[in-house]
Structures are given as C-alpha cells and as structure tokens.
Amino acid sequence: METRYFGKPLKRNEDHRLLTGKALFVDDVTLPGMLHVAFKRSDFAHGRILEIDVQAALERPGVVAVYTAEDLGDYHQPGPLLLPAPPIEGAVFHPRMQVPLAKDKVRHVGEPIAVVVARSRYIAEDAAEEIFVDIEPLDAVVDLEGALDPDTPKIHDDLESNLAAHVVQSKGDFDSVVDKAHRVVRRRFFYDHGIAAAMENRGIVASWDARDQQLEIWDTTQAPIAIRNGLAGMLGLAESQVRVVAPFIGGGFGPKIMMFYPEEVLLPWISMRLGWPVKWIEDRAENFVATTHERAQIHEAALAVDENGKILGVEDTFIHDAGAYNPYGLTVPINSQCTLLGPYDVPNYRSEFTVVYTNKTLVTPYRGAGRQHGVFVMERLLDLAAKELGLDVVEIRRRNFLPPDAFPHDHGLIYQDFSSLVYDSGNYEPALDKAVKLIDFAGFESGSSEIEPHKRRGIGIVCYVEGTGIGPYEGAKVTVEPSGTVSVVTGVGTQGQGHFTSFAQVVGEQIGVDPTKIRVVTGDTRLFHWGAGTFASRGAVVAGNACHAAALDVRKKILKMAGELLEAPEEDLELVDGKAQVKGVPAKAIELGELASLANPMRGAVEPGTEPGLEATTYFGPKHGSTASGVHAMEVEVDLETYDVKILRYVVVHDCGTVINPLILEGQIQGGVAQGIGNAFYEQILYGDDGQLLNGSFMDYLLPTSMDVPNVVGDHVETPSPLNPLGIKGAGEAGAIPVGALFAQAVEHALRDEGLEILEIPLSPNRLFELLHDREGIASTEESGS
C-alpha cells in the first residue's frame, strides 16, 4: 500500500529543539528556593559501618540538613523486586535489594551512606567530605569464580553463600548427541560488557507543594509511570497526587529503567520533609559507581556438529555477576541463555547459569542486556567448528538457519518476559546474502588490495536474533484540537529514539495530517498514566501500535462526523492535509480543527451517549515479543607492530519487520554499532582485588569517538511480525549485540597466520600483544629486553 508518512525517511521533529539547546532536561528545571543534594558514598567495597558522625557537615554554613539511614525510620526499606523468580522448574533465586542509605554494612564502592542538603551543590559536596564514617573493612568479593568458595566472605549475611541464582533450561538431550557427533568443539569464553555511559547522567528534581498537596518529580527515568506508582505507595500518597515527568533524556540504554535508585527514593522524601524543592544531578564520577553496569560472564560451552557442519546440540554453563544486589532479577542471564540460540536450528540445548553476588555496582540490563554474551559464545563456537571442518564462516551459518517455513518457532525455553521463547517470524538467508555482497567477501578472498608489509587484514560475518517488543502493554491518546493541532500522548519515556517523529508518522498516516503538525508528548504521568516504559526494544512495537490503534479510532470518529456534515458516505471520504474531503473533490472538504470544534458543542443538546471531541485512548499489548534479526560484517586491518586495529568497512543488514522511519532506524543501528565497538575494543570496567573501581573516569574508561567508529553501510530485509497490526519489530539494541563476536572473528581472521584463537572480549592493543606474545618462548625474549 502506498503510504504518505509511514515508512518515509522524515527528519526528526525534535531535532531543532535538541540541537539548539532548547529542549527540557532535568537539570534545566529550576524552582524558587530549590536546594541541592550531594551524597556521601562508601569508599569501601565491603565493610561494616561502625560509626557515622555528621556534626561537622551540619555546622557548615549553607547546609540545611544531613540524613543517614537512622533518620529515615520506616521509610528505610529495600527497593522492590522488579522481576520475581522465573517460572522455570528447579530455579533457585535469592534476591536481595538495595536500600536508600547503607545501614550496618556497605556492599559496593559508591553505595550511598548519607545525604547532604545545602544551598548549593558546592557547599553540599564540601559538607559531604566532612562526614566521618568509620568502616571496618571486610575482604571484597571480586572474582566471579571465587565468589562461592566456602571461605569467601558473605555479602548478604542472611544468605548461606553468595549464590544469587541458579537456573537450568534445556530442550532435547545434549548428552545423547555427543557420542554420535562428528566433532564437539568445547571452549571457555570470557565476555565483558561495560557501562552505558549515557551522555546525560541521572538527575532528579522533587518538589512537594504542601498547599496543593502535590508532589512533582522530574526524573531521568525510562519508566515514569512505574516510578510514580511506586513513590506514591512508599510516601503514602495517592497516585493522583504524584506527577512524574521524564523530559528529554540524554540517553538511557537500560540503566535508567532500574528502579528504585536510592536517590530516586530519597529526593521526594527530602522535599516533603523540608518543604522545599530539591535537586540532585549525578556527576560523572558518581555515575561510574552509582548507576548500574553490565559486566562479565564466563562461559564453558560446547557445540556438537555432524560432518556437514549441522548443529546437533549446544551445551553451555556460565557464571553471571549480579553485583551487590539484584532488583532486576534474572533478565540479563536469561537473555544470554535464550539469545545464544540465534537464528539457528538447535535441536538439543542445555544451558545452566549461576548468578553470584559480588562487591561491585549492581548489574542490570544495558543495551543488549546479556544478549551480547550469548551471541558471542554461539558465533565463536560456529567459527571454531567451521575451521575444524574446513567450511567457511558463511556456509556453516547458512546450513544451520531456521528455514522460512519454521515460524512461529517455539524453542521450548522461558524468555525474559517469562513467556515461551517463540520466534514469531524470520527469513535469515536473504540478509546473509545481502551482507556477503555488501562487504564483498569474494573481493576480499581474491586479495586484490595492497597493504603495508606490517599490516594484516581480516574479514568477518556474524548473525543474531533479538527478542524485542515484549509486553505487557502501552497506551496512547490521540486528540484533534480545535486549532487543528493533533496531540499524541503516551506513557513511555523517551531517551532520544525519535518518538516525537515516529509516533507522529504512525498517527499522521491514519488521519491525514503532516507529522510536523502533530505534537507528541511522552513520559508525563499527569497527561497519561498507564504503561510500562521504554526498554527491551519495545517503544515502537508496543507504544507505536497503541498510537496506531488510537489513530484508527479517531479516524473513525472523523469519518462518521464528516460524512454527516458533507452528506457523503464514509467510504467516499479521504483524509488529506488536515482535512476530511470527498475523494478528489477538494471543494467538498472540512478542516479537522473545525470538526473538532463542532464535536465539542457549547450549547444545545446532543444525542445521549455522545462523546465530545475527536479523541481516543487505546491500548496495545502483544501476545509475546517479536523477533528481530540481522547480520553484521566487517573488514579490519591489524597493525602487527602496534597491535592497533582499524575497522575499514562495516555492514549491517537488519530485519526489524516493517520500518516506520528508515532514517531513525539508521541512526539506531549506527549508534548501536558505536556502543558495540566500544564494548569490543575500548570499554571495560576494571576492579582491583579490593573492589575499588580502577578506571572511573573518561580518561581511563575509553568510549569510542567519531574517529574510531566507521560509517555503517546498511540494508534491510522486511519480515513483518504477525503479532501486531503494523508488523513492527524492535530495533533499539540491534546495532550493539553482535559486534563483539564479529570483532573477535575478524581480528582472528586477520591474524590467521599467527594461529590465534580469540575467546574473549573486550580486546585492546595491549591485550592482543599479550595474547600473541605470552605464548611460549616469546614472552621471555620480550622481558629480557630491559
């Protein structure tokens, strides 16, 4: 069907405001009398709090209040468990949640101990420094594999050990195929994922109006509605007394949906207690220790194949690092477990994971949310099997794809949303073919390009699927205002994804209004208070379809009313340029704004049951998530003298079903690839044995810059999802997921003469040097040089 707005590469409505500095972010909120908050955080990873003395801080001029856990009384409660134990037989799960301020014990560096309220942030930080905390240090639990040793100190004293969870999922019988397999490839893999490092750190402004009995909160959250509901409950207020606004957010990527952060619990409480607005803006040093991370998993995995390279089965056992608390449940390791299967037909699978507590910042989902780890293991196993069988990396993947007629495909596993892991639709081979062509595998093999003698080139290609667009539901309200402006309101927060444009395109398509004339509002609970939030690549899928449904309802109202006024049957009408008109007869038309006025009569009588206005509120919830997929390929050049790696070309062929806006999609993919490259070659959170973060600044925690990230050449395959009317699948995480696997494969290929196997991510020039030189004989000559 010919579309007018839907599917077009329209420029983003919000960019003018964003690029000219006129968009509202939390730190832009300034209220009369506003006070500023700073935190005293733990310098120790693990220890008992013996004494806290806040007297000196209280005496500093400009300090209004200092609070510790003792001051909170009954308000001092552990945060909620966001996801309960998964409905998986035999699953062991010992959740322990973070508290607003540490009491008795500290469990990670950066855990808040006390909070200072002062006339300026400068004064608050000076005072926080003057708070005396006597901590008896305990040995820190840092090493994943040692966390369960009997002599390792316990992080949560009431638990038997540092075991947070243990889950086994399987289908078929892996053991039964080991004996008859042609080859079994077995390796140990280490995959570390870093921090989101959003451009905007977290921030909160809370303002209690005692006269109005209203609490207003501006919060950099991806889920304002859940924050409102939770805070109302904690503070003993009606939900309707609390307004949470998530204005523009400078990147979320997952950690901004963790809830409740201690700061999120404390700021509203402080404002109610003091009767003044309070603001806390996280600084970058805090962000490194106080905002959630993703981190390493260690996998021991095996792939059994027949002589043709067909997968007989996979076995995987891994350890996952929860950090000090795990309010987010098992989303990340279950994602790793389920996403490992990829686009492949894996008849037998056994996956077991152990989650351990460590004295580190909490782990919650960050763009990819454990999917990277699973994809890395599977893709590396396939590469290793291909090498043993003398197959090329493209061919072994092609032979194992689920065929187009295999859908819906039920893997018989439980996914992160606790529904069955079912792939709704997919068609993998066309994407592979396109990627092979775009990266020019054939041209690379012919070795036509000339390179310097100390450089080596390699090429790689990897595949993945991504469960996206999970439930439960979102809603949207579409209103045609008498001015002719159309407003679309939805509950999801927005973190830069282009909702102000893509939702406008979805609505504009149905009611014939140019998307630039449609005003989208997201993340203000006073305007819309049903919904879950933006995460798991679900905004476009779930909220997008809710917008679509609401637009269809408004369209019906417009057609009915216009039909009566224009004395024409509804099927003869069309909605174009903000008007309803008889098809092809612009003279017989009525502006939507005028219709909206007429739909809201000020005098006279209406038919009983008439609803005023051209407005509809509609909800959408998918049966389960939809499955996006894709292929990434790249060519790299390794300098064998410096061990630096340069990406020469990068290709993504992606299938996220129907595309709302290809330009926005391109941006999502490009940004995801940038974060993936960071994960693969630049970023790694490093802890000392004492649990101290060793690289908590952007000088040492390296984000890739525009000079390190190539332009992605992209193409699409469109396999619509049958699970929603628009056929959409999520795209938010697609760019980031397979980059580590691809990087390892391509670099390994470049170093094929060295015979190196790369079983870990991230890499770095230093790490490549070590991997190549620590092998027998070479290390000793290196060391003798000094």
Next chain:
Amino acid sequence: MKPPVFDYFAPNTLDEALSLLAEHGDEAKVLAGGQSLVPAMNFRLARPEILIDLGRLSELTGIERLDGGQNVRIGAMTRQRTVERHPLVRKHVPLVHETMPWVAHPQIRNRGTFGGSLAHADPAAELPAVLLALGGRCLAKSRDGERWIDAQDFYTGLFETALEPHELLAAVELPSVGPGEGWAFTEMSRRHGDFALCGVAARLKARDGVVEEASVALLSVGDGPTAAPSVVEILVGQAPSAELVSTAADAVVNDIDPPGDLHATPAYRRHLARTLTRRVLTAAVDRISG
C-alpha cells in the same frame, strides 16, 4: 565533581603575578589554560588554596625569532593552537608543528597553553619530550629575577620541574632547524587525542652522509620525558641506513624502565618504544636525504 573553596587572583601584569607568587607560592597554583588543573580540582585531586590566573598577562604570549634566527622564542601563555598554526613555528621548529596535532583535541588546544603543558610535567604529555629532543631552554621568572633552565635539567620527577614555588615559566627558546637536519614525532594512543601509551620525538643532523648529532626523547615510559642516549650513541658517527636505524631503535629499551598501567604493560611499552623509535628515526632520516 566540584572543587573545594579557593581564593582567586587575576593579576593584570607580570610583576603583579610574581608578587602574588612570592607571597603565596607554597599554597598557590598558577592557572594557565586550565586543561589539566581544573579537572584535577574538580576531582579534588588538586586542592590549591589560591589560584593565580595568568590569562590577562599578554607579556607571556607571542612567538618570535631571536639571535639572528638561531632560536624561536614562545611565550608560556601562548595557546597551543596558536603555536600549531604559527608560520614561524611551521618553518623554523617543524618538529613542534608536527607534534601539535597529537596534543589532545583542537578544543583543548584552543585553551591549553604551550608553557602550561611544559610546566605541568605530565609524563604522558607530548611537549616535554619535544622540548627535550630539541634541547631547548626554559625561562623562569620570579620577583627576585630570572634564570634559564636547560631542558634536560627542567624535569625532575613525576609532575615535577626545577621551578621553585615562587617562580613561573615565562617562555621557552627552541633552536631553529638547520641544514642537514631531519626530525619526526609519533605516538601510539588508544584514541586520537588520548595521552599516549608511548611516544617518541627525534631530531638528527647529518653532514657528509654521517649522523653528526642526534637526540631522541620518549614520553609515557618514565616519570617524565625520557632521553635515549643508547640510541644516540649508536647513530652518531654512522651513515644512516635501515639497519642502523633498526639497531639503534632496539637499543631504546636500555634507556627506559616503563611503568605498567590499565592500558599498557611494561613489556608492551618496551615493544612500542622500539617500534615507534624505528618509525621516527626512519622518517627523520628520510627528511635529511629528502
């Protein structure tokens, strides 16, 4: 990430600045471009009680040729970006010109000063190594007078120089390039603009097909800029060739004892030192013959 309380002075003249330094030297820190000091203060790693901002002292800026063209003098408060684009520097001290783009990013070079980087004495900074390779000298001024400090005496330890608390770096003098000279700079960093994992500056002078003078200085391999006399010894008196360069470069490991950190082990740094020394010497030799 807010600094603790400090007093701030912005003197209008050099004399005023030197008086303030004489009075407060021990508690004071001199603020030049602020590109290192201000972040350190925000992290509360540096906690000066007094800041003396040199931003208004036009006496400390400027680039000129001296001594009949023998030397180029660069005022300490000259912005790095100005040095980078200055025609006198490009023509007469081309090693400095070539090095400037490696120093952080243009935004930082717009604020950062030439003398600030030299006096901050970060072992990973490029300009101290270049100063050492060129054999320049530093003009230190105080209320009591002034003195010249040769490059090899200027750096005394980690973030330490020969400047006394009441002295400030006013200018540096760098020798102009002459006939038969070759030079080069290179470094390896994780990302462009980062502090280098290792870097090398080299300058050679040849006459009658033989290396007459050489100097090589490295960064990020010690407490400060590090000279490489073993390399120089092999080069001087020999006719430059690929073999000579390679042998000389290998000898660089005798002159360094590099530290390990999150981004590079000592072994990797030694390897880089050899590789990068070979690369700069090769480039410098090419320039002599070219």
